[in-house]
Amino acid sequence: MLKIENLHARVEEKEILKGINLEVKPGEVHAIMGPNGSGKSTLASVIAGREDFEVTEGNISLNGEDLGDLDPEERAHAGVFLSFQYPVEIPGVTVTNFIKAAINESRKAKGLEDMPANEMLSKFREKSSLLEIDRKFLSRSLNEGFSGGEKKRNEIFQMAMLEPKLAILDETDSGLDIDALRIVANGVNKLRGKDNAIVVITHYQRLLDYIVPDHVHVLYNGKIVKSGTKELAFELEEKGYDWIKAENE
Amino acid sequence: MDLNEKLLSSFIAFEDKVNVNDEVHEIRMAALKRFEQQGFPTKKLEAWKYTSLQSLLKKDFSIFPGSKHTLEYPTVRQYFLHETETFKIVFVDGRYSSFLSETTHDGVDVCLFSAAIEKPKYKHVVDEYFNKIADQTDALTNLNTAFANEGAYIFIPKSKAPVKPIEIVHFATGATPQILLQPRNLIVVEENAEVQIIERHQSLGAVEAFTNSVTEIFAHKNARVDYYKFQNDTMKASIVDNTFIEQHNSSEVSIHTFSLGGALVRNNLNFYQRGSHINSIMKGVTLGSERQHIDHYTLVHHTEPDCESHQDYKGIYDGRSVGVFNGKIIVDKIAQKTNAFQQNNNLLISDAATVNTKPQLEIFADDVRCSHGCTIGQLDEDALFYLQSRGIPKKEASALLMYAFANNVLESVKNAALSKRVKDMIAEKLGVKIGFDL
Structure with missing residues (x-):
């Protein structure tokens, strides 16, 4: 599904990703772990098409389609979804309107009509109950005044509504208390399927107790320095990142 | 012949068309004399520092419309809010169009200024209100007063409200390719009365219209006026809108100005509070593009205690457009417990767009709450992504x-x-x- 080959990226003059290789197959969950500043969030942004980062070498493809020349919205239409570490507050645009616009713009790009109102409504009902989201929440301005947990839950709700092929969850566990973490993880697990894939980016192993990965990768200094199974995450939790750093100095 | 001379010489021709033996004409003649002395405003005047009329005034505007042009409703339907659910006072090239209008005298008067100044039954209203608050130090207002003859006349008696909103719509058709239009509106809302008005100026095709409009609004005790200005004209049309509002005890007047179209747009919006517990509301959304120049010049004069004013103007400027906001608030010494708020936020979408924003607060009372804030920013890249x-x-x-x-x-x-x-x-x-x- 997702294939990243020898990916190098920089912001201004600083090279942050220094040759990433990663392949994610349909139905898989991959975790990318690593110390702060290792390039985890940059990788997520580059996959989603953020213009601040310049890809200097290598390529990213989704189901064989090269994402390199696509704008962020085109990548979304192709099935990429990024759950933001810091979702942006947009006063004046309600959660509902935002999601409706997102769904209908994606449909428009595929040559489809707007989603019929009744279909939209039942989809909202179904997915909001999945994430235990109150109806009142939907008419609030997007992320404005939301708690950290509400923001993250809202991200996963958007994911549920948009049904992406590839979801990248960037530090989705940060700012969540244990109850919110359980709800969010539960939502993500229900969205897992044989045709989609999830990349979980996280600093801690905690989230991986709930969203169990098939593969764990350690990103350090812009490269994947270690890959393994979920046991690798336990090892990192136990030993910290120092041994990774020591091995790669 | 420049426009100034042309206007003065046209006045004689204008006098052939109107009744020259009444008080209204006395007022016109006095206004013309003031205009003669003042001339058109230039950038030397503080109030016109950021807005120049010079290139506009070089055009060869006709002072009077040429041949009569009629419009069919279906061709202009899109410019009205509703076909049946509004009263309409409609002008085509400055002439009243009875065909497109729907006026009323049922409990309220929604009709023509020209009719009101002719008919004896309205004489006392005209005498009491006409040109009483229009700024006599302003040249363009004086020019409008000198040629004041046509426009909307709205009188809402005590405790009345029209059964539906009123649309005032001006069309310029191009039958006269460059035309100066000077509508004059008089709106009186008596005690406990209410009215909702929508005003729009629309050019059809390539006509270059320059509208110099004056509106006087009187809101008496407990009156409510909601006024919406739709400025979405073509890029060949320009407007200077001079609106004067006098408010009495516990009245509330709101003016919304949506400035989307027009080459040069200048709004002079003046609120004079003449009582206590008054609320004056000014709101605007401006979207400038290309080479548009859009200027909001507001004044609120707080003269009595316990009143409020709220200003909120949002400006978004793209292309090479220029925006101006000048908001003046005067709080007299006696006007204690005034709450006056002013907000002007701007987004610059292109590097070539400009905004000039200037709050002007003159506060002589000591127990007041006045705040103003202006911001100029850009679209948030994070939000966009x-x-x-x-x-x-x-x-x-x-x-x-x-x-x-x-x-x-x-x-x-x-x-x-x-x-x-x-x-x-x-x-x-x-x-x-x-x-x-x-």
Whole structure:
């Protein structure tokens, strides 16, 4: 599904990703772990098409389609979804309107009509109950005044509504208390399927107790320095990142 | 012959068309004399520092319309809010169009200024109100007064309200290719009365219209006036809108100005409070593009205690457009417990767009709450990426952010049909099909 080959990226003059290789197959969950500043969030942004980062070498493809020349919205239409570490507050645009616009713009790009109102409504009902989201929440301005947990839950709700092929969850566990973490993880697990894939980016192993990965990768200094199974995450939790750093100095 | 000379020599021809033996004409002649002395405003005047009329005044405007041009309703339907659910006072090239209008005298008077100054039954109203608050130190206002003859006349007696909103619509057809239009509106809302008015100026085709409009609004005790100005004219049309409002005890007047179209747009909006517990509301959304020049010049004069004023203007400027906001608030010494708020927020979309924003507070009372804030910023790149990453294309994402930016003002439009119309106009201007009423 997702294939990243020898990916190098920089912001201004600083090279942050220094040759990433990663392949994610349909139905898989991959975790990318690593110390702060290792390039985890940059990788997520580059996959989603953020213009601040310049890809200097290598390529990213989704189901064989090269994402390199696509704008962020085109990548979304192709099935990429990024759950933001810091979702942006947009006063004046309600959660509902935002999601409706997102769904209908994606449909428009595929040559489809707007989603019929009744279909939209039942989809909202179904997915909001999945994430235990109150109806009142939907008419609030997007992320404005939301708690950290509400923001993250809202991200996963958007994911549920948009049904992406590839979801990248960037530090989705940060700012969540244990109850919110359980709800969010539960939502993500229900969205897992044989045709989609999830990349979980996280600093801690905690989230991986709930969203169990098939593969764990350690990103350090812009490269994947270690890959393994979920046991690798336990090892990192136990030993910290120092041994990774020591091995790669 | 320049426009100034042309106007003065046209006055004689104008006198052939109107009754020259009444008080109204005395007022016109005095106004003309003041205009002669003042001449058109130049950038040397503080109030016109950022806005120049010079290139506009070089055009060869006709002072009177040429051959009569009639319009069929279906061809101009789109410019009205509603076919049947509004009263309409409609002018085509400055002439009243009875065909397109729907006036009334049923409990309220919604009719023509020209009729009001002719008929004895309205004489006392005209004598009491006409040109009483229009600024005599302002040259363009004086020019309008000198040629004052046609416009809307609205009189809402005590405790009355028209059964539906009133639309005042001016069309310029191009039958006269360059035309100066000077509508004069007189609006009196008596004690406990209410009215909702929508005003629009629309050029059809390539006509170059220059509108110099004056509106006087009197809101008596407990009166409520909601006034909406739709400025969505072609890029060849220009307008100077001079609006004067006198408010009495516990009245509330709100003016919303949506400035989307027009080459040069200048709004002189003047509120004079003459009582206590008055609320004056000024709100605006401006979307400038190309080489548009859009200027809002507001004045609120607080003269009595316990009053409020609220100003909120949102400006979004693209292309090489220029925006101006000058907000003057005067609080007299006696006007204690005044709450005066002013907000002007601007977004610059292109590097070549400009905004000049200037609050002017003159506060002589010591127990007041006055605040003002102006900001100039750009679209938030993080927000743009966030929206794009959800599949919303850049153009639509920008439009959504601009709409969100203006949302505080848009939200305050109470009439649902009007609110939808404004949002549609904004979407059209931004070239997106995204419905903001999703």
